[in-house]
Amino acid sequence: MTFPVPAHDTARWQAAEHDLHTALDGRPLVAVERFASSGRTSYTGPAPIAAARPALAIGCYETWGSASPIQTLTLEGRTARRGTAQRRTWTRDLDRSAQAALRRHRRPVIAAWYATDRLRRWAGPRGTVAAVDAALHAEVEDKANFGDILDQAGVPAALHLTGARIDATLPVLNQLRRLVRSERVVVQRGADSGGRGTVFVDDEADLARAAEMAGPYRVTAFVTGWSANTTVLSVPDHAGRLRVYVDRPSHKAVGVPQAGIAAGKSAGNTWCLPWPKDAAARLVDAAVRIATWAWDKHRMKGLFGLDALLTCDGEVFLNEINCRNQGTTEISAVNQQLRALPPFLIAHLTTMLDHPVTWLPDPDDFNAATVDLAAGCAPGPYYLKLRHRGQVPVHLGPHLGLPGVYRVGEGRLRWVRAGAHPADAGPGEVLLANLPAPGTVCEPGAELGTAEGIATAADAPFAGPHTLSEAGRALLAAFDQYLVPADRKEGTAP
Known part of the structure; x- marks a missing residue:
């Protein structure tokens, strides 16, 4: 039994397929992302x-x-092998092999988070990188710029965190606290993802860690509540007008x-928990304003994300823009x-290739x-990140099997069926995705996949x-039963 998904409008799906097919114009689609399965929720599942x-x-x-x-x-x-080192250097490590592989694909269209010089080199003179430019990403996503963006986009002040931009050296802790009217202070800088570039400052040691980051900085008050993420799609029409679509916000x-x-x-996101209606309406309005500003100022289109904070009394504050695809996109x-x-x-790829989206x-x-x-x-x-939390290298035991649908019971995981899409898992079941290949040695801190x-x-x-x-x-405890200590010498050398 799988989870029911509403019947789709065949004509709409055919239009989406036709738009993307026409936009590609016979060119091979190449996905470049940490998870090689990127985009699978579009090309697997119920529709x-x-x-x-991707062709590659x-x-x-x-x-x-x-x-x-x-x-x-x-x-x-x-x-x-899997580990923190590999996930930071894989594009560099695969550079020569990727260029060789792409030479066998004429006029490739590379889908990625953002377009870098390396990816443009991989695409070659006849290829295309269908992503926001890295320089624009760095400018818009720079956390120090976020307050100015909210002002320029006309986002109501009630959605702004109390804070300030600091271009010089960070002040002493007491001065920072007075500046943001909060005992706990958040210092952010740069356009990093995954929590990098953010330091929560409670004492002088924390402030010293924050000061190790190069400025400029955005300093805000710490707000207690749920973090949240919202996916936003900007699609210009044939007349240059912008259509903005705001997805259901998550609880992160x-x-x-x-x-x-x-x-x-x-640790992951879920989209099944309710939001206060007024807070959701304010978030959607702010997302449309920011998308409109980004199009008017930078001609920025396609997917981007907004991170927000939802307090227990229903207030919502915006705290970050992710000018790219995100970990939540899948x-x-x-x-x-x-x-x-x-x-x-699908609309993102189509519009990044300058083709109209009709559906x-x-x-x-x-x-x-x-x-x-x-x-x-x-x-x-929902998805929950699976991390190796131990102190020694491990690999998955032989009884876990490949990624697919499992059921948790009596502290164990029981294989149910093959799967690649969250809808493949029915009530009481879970999709374990992106698991290490058999025999892969996983270092402490390694990403072991996602539970979806x-x-x-409830x-x-x-x-x-x-x-x-x-x-x-219960899921993590059951998963841990299949992590077997591994000799660091296992696996092949890079």
């Missing part, structure tokens, strides 16, 4: 779009089964020690499928429905902003 399956995926981690692109090139496939758990996730870093696509729409990623609904109607959906109790997708599915609020993996639910704890 797959074949044109979204270049990544850090191996893929599996129906989640596999036509061809893959991964660092894990060559080294049989951060700093979850039970899951091996440090302070300020995400699973948030299920939100659109649950609304009987193709994923935003999207009216944006005002869509965004009004987003507010209603956010305030309700409808099921939504569609759930109601079954969400998180009980609070920084804690796992009983179901989340």
Whole structure:
């Protein structure tokens, strides 16, 4: 039994497939992302779009089964290792191999988070990188600029965190506290992702760590509540007018020690918990304003994300813009499928290739429905990050098997069926995705994959902003049973 997804409008799906196919114009689609399975929620599952399956995926981690692109090139496939070092250097380590692989694909279209000089070199003179330019990403996403962006976009002051930009040396701690009117201070800089570039300052030692980062800085008051992420899609029409679509906002758990996730870093997201309707409406309005500003000033289009904070009394504050695809892009696509729409990623790729998107609904109607959906109790997708929390290298034991659908019971994981899409997991089941290939040695801190599915609020993996639910704890405890200590000499040398 799999989780029911609404029947899709065949004509709309055919239009989405046709738009992307026409935009590609016979050029091979190449995905370059840490997870080589990137985009799988578009080309697998209950309503797959074949044109979204990459001809080649270049990544850090191996893929599996129906989640596999036509061809893959991964660092894990060559080294049989996972760790923090590999996920930071994989594009450099695969540089020569990637260039050789891409020479066999004429006029490639590279889909990535943002367009770098390396990716443009990989694409070659006849290729295309379908992503926001790295320089624009760095400017817009720089945390020090965020307050100015909110002002320029006309976002109401009630959604701004109390804070300031500091271009010089950070002041002493007491002065910072007075500046933001908060005992706990948050210092941010740069355009890093995954919690990097953010320091929570409680004492002088924390301030010293923050000062090690190069400025300029954004300094704000710490706000207690849920972190949240919202996916936004900007699509200009043939007349240059902008259509903005705002997805259902998530609840994001951060700093979850039970899951091996440090302070300020995400343990995953769930979209099944309700938002106060007024807070959701204010967030959607702010997202439209920011998207409009980004188009007017930078001609920025396609996907981007907004991070926010939702307090226990229903206030919402914006705290970051992610000018790119995000870690949430894969699973948030299920939100659109649950609304009987193709994923935003299809429209993103189509519009980044300067082709019209013909199948999207009216944006005002869509965004009004987003507010209603956010305030309700409808099921939504989730993902929980699986990290190696131990102190010695491990590999997965032989009884766990490949990525797919499992059921947790009596402290163990039981294989149910193959799968690659969160909707493949029914009630009481979970999709374990992006697991290490058999024999892969995983260093302490390594990403071991994600646990995914569609759930109601009662079954969400998180009980609070920084804690796992009983179901989340049971899943991690069962997963841990399959981590077997490994000799560091196992695997092949890089």
